[in-house]
Amino acid sequence: MEYIIEMINIRKEFPGIIANDNITLQVKLGEIHALLGENGAGKSTLMSVLFGLYQPESGEIKVRGEKVNIDNPNVANELGIGMVHQHFKLVHNFTVTExxxxxxxxxxGMKINIEKAAKEIKNLSELYGLEVDPYAKIEDITVGMQQRVEILKMLYRNAEILIFDEPTAALTPHxxxxxxxxxxxxxxxxxxxxLITHKLKEIKEVADRCTIIRRGKYVDTVDVDTTSEEKLASLMVGREVSFEVEKGPADPGNVVLSISNLVVEDSRGLKAVNGLDLEIREGEILGIAGVDGNGQAELLEAISGLRKVxxxxxxxxxxxxxxxxxxxxTETGxxxxxxxxxxxxxxxDFxxxxxxxLQTYYMNPYSQNGLLNNKAINNKALKLINEFDVRSGQxxxxxxxxxxxxxQQKAIIAREVDRSPALxxxxxxxxxxxxxxxxFIHKKLVEERDKGRAVLLVSFELDEIMNVSDRIAVIFExxxxxxxxxxxATENQLGLMMAGANPDKKEGDM
Structure with missing residues (x-):
């Protein structure tokens, strides 16, 4: 038996869209098989068919060489198929074990034996090096730990085939x-x-083979070792992709945003932003580099008004x-x-x-005398989804x-960039x-900078911060x-500062 999973000519339609157009995927026993495609290419849909969340219009699925009918996730579980979804399915006020x-x-008898389950979970956790506390509450653990709980959930159900849907989207580099x-x-x-992903670095790091789909159609299956990142990118997008951010030198003007001695508390009442000073000028992209949890989220929420100062x-x-x-x-810019x-x-649900x-609905032409003008709203939306290539079924x-x-992300970016705010x-x-x-997004950020706008960029991808920013502010505690x-800037220098060291400053310097 060469293949543990075979999905042959799978076709899945939704109103107005063919999500999977006769796609074939063959996964070998004991391999990490990447499924690569653009946003909306049909990757998650294909895996939802395998997991029994959707029924295909045509095509067949074989597990361990046997043809199967997976009409709901319980059948998938019985066949040894488990899935970690992009947005985790966890009850936040339950413990890990629960x-x-x-x-x-x-x-x-009538009683649930939590101790027995917790013991088994601890053993599984140790076997796979997951280091999860069976009695911790979900709301008290990091996103990375929550993901490990999802992995344990599959292992506890004896899954042999594990599907990871964009598993690194919310994780820190570590x-x-x-x-x-x-x-x-x-x-x-x-x-x-x-492994469903569009991060080429990760595919090169762990995958054995990779199947590429584009706009719902099968493109190719390749050996990862012998295929370059550039080749994978062009197979995925259908054209050559530039990994370099093309931009001229910045021409900074007047100060747009000035922050002095800012203190902001997190939800537990601790000082997440603790006496922070920062300035950003017209015509520059200022990147904020830091390990997640050093006050970035609270800083952005304080500037935008989502959190009290x-x-x-x-x-x-x-x-x-x-x-x-x-x-x-918003109206100030x-x-x-x-x-x-x-x-x-x-x-x-809108x-x-x-x-x-959402930012402009109360203004002319989108509403008059308190009534929404749907024609103007629809025309604006059509213009934006064409310009930013936002794809959706209807x-x-x-x-x-x-x-x-x-x-969803492209839609938000279209709305915010289109208004061309000062900051x-x-x-x-x-x-x-x-x-x-x-x-495309990097190009848009640089365009805003070149119009004389100030761009404040927060990202946990150090490559992105280094490639897109003109200046980099490192945040720690x-x-x-x-x-x-x-x-x-070098990666090593930024890494040291992100850990709290300042490699350029001598003892006694201010």
Missing amino acids: NIILGQEPTE EIMELMEIMKKLVKEGKSII ESGKIELLGKDITNLSIRSR IGHIPQDRHRYGLVL RLAENMV GIETKARAMSGGN LIAGQPTRGLDVGAIE GKIVDVVNAQN
Whole structure:
């Protein structure tokens, strides 16, 4: 038996869109098989068919050489197929153990035996080097740990075939490295893995073979060792992709945003931003580099008005905005691509068209005398989805919830960049985007800079910070350690500063 999974000529349609157009995927026993494609190419749909969440219009699935009919996820589980979804399916106020055994509770008489389950989970955790505390509450652990709980959930159900859907989208660089090691370990223990991703670095790091799909169609299956990143990118996008950000030198003008001695608390009442000073000027991209959890999120929320400032001052274009409402800040000249797109970027049950005017719906021409002008709203949305290549099943009528994560992101970026605000806050703008879309977004950020706008970029991808920024401010424990010129910065120097050291300053320097 060469293949543990065979999906042959799978066709899956939704109203107005063929998500999978006769795709074939063959996964060998004991390999890590990457499934590569742009946002909205049909990767998650194909895996949802394998996991029993969708029924295909045609095609067949074989598991271990036997033809099967997977009409719901319980059947997939029985066949040894497990899936870690892009957005985790965990109950936040339950413990790790309670989440893992949900639906498969080990009972003795009428009572659930939590201790027995916790013991088994601890053993599994140690076997695969997952280091998860069975009694921790989900709401108290990091995103990376939550992902390990999802992995344990599959292992607890004896899954042999593990599907990872964009598993690194919300992880820090360190957590990504740890996940790669866990994957290699899982394969050594006899598991087979399907990895849905569009991050070429990760494919080169862990995958054996890679199947590429483009706009719902099968393109090719290649050996990863003998295929370059450039080749993978062009197979995925259908054209050559530039990995370099093309930009001339910055020409900074007047100060747009000035922050002095800012203190902001996190949700636990601790000082997440602790006496921070920062300036950003017209015509420059200032990148903020730092390990996740050093105050980046709270800083962006304080500037955009989502979080209260304890003390200190924020000035935009010379105006004190420290205590202004969100709308007043927006009108003064802030655009915000938030780090959490679901919570702050979109109204998931609104149409795409409505999401495109969330910042401007109350203005002319989108409303008059308190009534929305749907024609003007729809026209604006059509213009933006064409310009930014936002793909969705029913165009501007699609509910935001029904779009792929990458296309949701493109919609937010289209809305915020189109307004060309004096200060564009970009919180992880390319998270979850494929190389083609990343290239496009970087170009847009540089265009805004060249129009004389100020761009504040936060990203956990050090490559992105170094390639896109003109200056880089390193944040550690809520303070800016130093601001360096991006052209001269090295990864090693930034890494040291991100860990709290300042490699350029001598003892006694201020």
